[in-house]
Amino acid sequence: MKKITIAIDGFSSTGKSTLAKQLAKELEYVYVDTGAMYRAVAYFAMQHEFIGADFFDKAALIESLPKIQLEFRYNADLGFAEMYLNGENVEKPIRTIEVSSFVSKVAEVSEVRTKLVEQQQEMGTNKAIVMDGRDIGTVVFPNAELKIFMTASAETRAQRRFYELQQKGDNVSYEDVLKNVVERDYIDTHREDSPLIIADDAIEIDNSYLSREEQFAAVLELINDVV
Ligand code: C5P
Numbered sequence: 001m002k003k004i005t006i007a008i009d010g011f012s013s014t015g016k017s018t019l020a021k022q023l024a025k026e027l028e029y030v031y032v033d034t035g036a037m038y039r040a041v042a043y044f045a046m047q048h049e050f051i052g053a054d055f056f057d058k059a060a061l062i063e064s065l066p067k068i069q070l071e072f073r074y075n076a077d078l079g080f081a082e083m084y085l086n087g088e089n090v091e092k093p094i095r096t097i098e099v100s101s102f103v104s105k106v107a108e109v110s111e112v113r114t115k116l117v118e119q120q121q122e123m124g125t126n127k128a129i130v131m132d133g134r135d136i137g138t139v140v141f142p143n144a145e146l147k148i149f150m151t152a153s154a155e156t157r158a159q160r161r162f163y164e165l166q167q168k169g170d171n172v173s174y175e176d177v178l179k180n181v182v183e184r185d186y187i188d189t190h191r192e193d194s195p196l197i198i199a200d201d202a203i204e205i206d207n208s209y210l211s212r213e214e215q216f217a218a219v220l221e222l223i224n225d226v227v
Contacts, residue, residue, distance in 0.1 A: 002227045003029075003128040005143075007136035009196065010150030012184050013157035013164075015207060015215070016132040019150070021080055022216050024130045027223070032123055034133035034140070035103075036083040037070050037116050039094035042103040044068055044085060051102050062111045070119065097165065097172050100180050104187035107134075113193055134188055137199035145226050147202035148219060154181050156208045 006023060008016045017033050024031035041061075045051040050061045072081035073089075082091045093099065106112060113135075120131065120140045131140065137147035158178035165172050188196040198204060203222060207215050 003126075004145035004223070004226055005124055005127050005141050006130040006223070007141050007144040007147045007199075007202075008130065008132040008150065009134055009136050009138070009147070009199070009202065010132075011152070011154075011157065011188075011196070012181055013161040014150035014152050015160070015212070016150050018212060019148075019215055019219065020130045020132040022212070023219060023223075025079065026220070027128070027130070029128045029130050030123070031080055032072065032120065032129060032131040033083070034116065034120055034131060034136065036072075036091075036094060037119070038107045038112070039099050039103050040070055040083050040085040040090055041068060041112055041116070042099050042106040043090055043094050045106055046099065046102060051105065056105055058109055061106070061109065065111060065115055068115075070116075072123075095168070097170065097176065097180060100184070104184045104191075108187065108191045108193065110193045117194075134196040135194040137202050138197060139194045142199070146222060147199050148222075149198045149202040149204045151204060151206045152208040154178065154185065157181050 006029070008020050010016050020031050020033070023029065042051070045061050048060070048064065050057045069086050071084045073084055074081045082089055083094060084090065117140055123129065124131065124141055133140070137144055137149070155178065158174065158181045161181065162172070162174045162177040165177065205215060205218065
């Protein structure tokens, strides 16, 4: 069977990573969560006090970029790769609401995007990859054989993220999660460099009322048409 590149883009908390992981497992492809990379850079910026509630020292972050080493290491017990920042597993801290509140500002910085996009393109040189993010079908892999764009209402997405955070014991309110989702949507769709837009040749899936199984089956059918 022909190996292809699958790009999955869309708004936050649309279940992109769940679908991407399922596909990668089924097809024995590599899965790359590019949001984790932007989150790791945001976490680094927070740790170094380059960003906070009312400040963002972009110049300091840009200067420090060569010191940021990002790596995915496969965890066989989990069945997917985890994000490492300068040798440290940061899967847990990068998923907090605090990092979520800064990540889109960090992702607006062109120098950050250039560095991460280069690394993402390298990971895809051999195809057989499922990558999810915001600019995969438009910037990272404009020639991807299959492009999916996922949407759902902000409320549906906030409810999902709220439930996820609660499961992890994170003490946040639904209102705060919804506010974060709406804010990130705004920044992601309005930024100058690589805004979140649907690629001309992407297939849109609104999963507000679709189960995971239904989405998975629909996308597998699309893949069969391509390979
Ligand atoms: O996918 P996730 O919600 O974890 O992504 C976190 C943030 O990282 C997004 O809201 C967006 O600002 C940024 N991002 C991006 N480009 C990507 C992936 C994520 O700008 N390819």
